[in-house]
Amino acid sequence: MYTLVLANKRYSSWSMRVWLLMKEFDIPFKEELIRFDSPDFASRVSDYSLTKKVPLLLDESLVISDTLAIVEYLAESHAELAIWPTDKQKRAKARSLCAQMHAGYSLLRNECPMQFDKVYKRFTPSELLRKEIASFSSIFLEALSQSDGDFLFGEYSAADAYYAPFLSRFDSYLLPLDDRINAYYAKVKMTKSYQNWQQDVANEKEDNTESSLYSSLDDVRD
Numbered sequence: 001m002y003t004l005v006l007a008n009k010r011y012s013s014w015s016m017r018v019w020l021l022m023k024e025f026d027i028p029f030k031e032e033l034i035r036f037d038s039p040d041f042a043s044r045v046s047d048y049s050l051t052k053k054v055p056l057l058l059d060e061s062l063v064i065s066d067t068l069a070i071v072e073y074l075a076e077s078h079a080e081l082a083i084w085p086t087d088k089q090k091r092a093k094a095r096s097l098c099a100q101m102h103a104g105y106s107l108l109r110n111e112c113p114m115q116f117d118k119v120y121k122r123f124t125p126s127e128l129l130r131k132e133i134a135s136f137s138s139i140f141l142e143a144l145s146q147s148d149g150d151f152l153f154g155e156y157s158a159a160d161a162y163y164a165p166f167l168s169r170f171d172s173y174l175l176p177l178d179d180r181i182n183a184y185y186a187k188v189k190m191t192k193s194y195q196n197w198q199q200d201v202a203n204e205k206e207d208n209t210e211s212s213l214y215s216s217l218d219d220v221r222d
């Protein structure tokens with residue numbers, strides 16, 4: 001059975017992507033959760049991978065780091081599951097959206113770190129962040145307008161798991177979001193994987209991660 005090495009569910013957006021995907025596709029795995037505030041976080045993660053980052057997927061002696069590589073490994077290992085859309089063109093577009101997420105949107109990712117169940121009412125997006133959101137929205141709306149189902153490419157795929165933690169920031173920082181994207185996100189929130197993650201976050205003990213890692217949020221905390 002696979003083991004997924006991950007960090008706090010409240011904060012670890014990259015862990016969330018793989019976890020949602022595996023749960024949504026009923027791929028069995030064990031979890032090894034290493035809290036960000038553990039004094040030995042880096043050394044425990046580096047026991048598995050010198051990247052010192054999570055998530056990591058362990059498949060017997062093989063250790064796979066980096067979310068996109070993990071998604072590709074799962075897709076290859078479970079060819080019977082439509083982790084990527086079965087249609088070649090949709091698959092290309094889904095990969096393209098995930099790559100954009102992976103390499104881009106640095107303002108939103110850095111200025112609004114994932115705080116899954118928190119709300120910052122006093123956060124004001126900068127002009128540059130507003131531009132980034134506008135660019136994301138136009139790309140995302142184009143994909144949604146071509147979808148023939150509830151999700152980005154019809155059926156749930158890796159692309160939906162990829163964007164879920166990103167969209168959670170719009171709730172946490174009360175950022176403006178197009179109604180059509182909101183309607184799509186409402187459907188993602190209804191999935192069993194998302195609801196299970198939400199429940200796990202609710203049960204997760206608070207720690208010092210928020211204040212120690214995210215001092216940039218000092219001004220917007222209530």
Ligand SMILES: N[C@@H](CCC(=O)N[C@@H](CS)C(=O)NCC(=O)O)C(=O)O
Nearest residue numbers: 012013014015053054055066067068
């Ligand atoms: N490109 C990596 C990014 C992974 C990443 O940044 N993980 C964060 C947690 S969400 C982490 O491990 N941070 C710990 C650190 O940077 O020390 C991926 O796609 O998996």
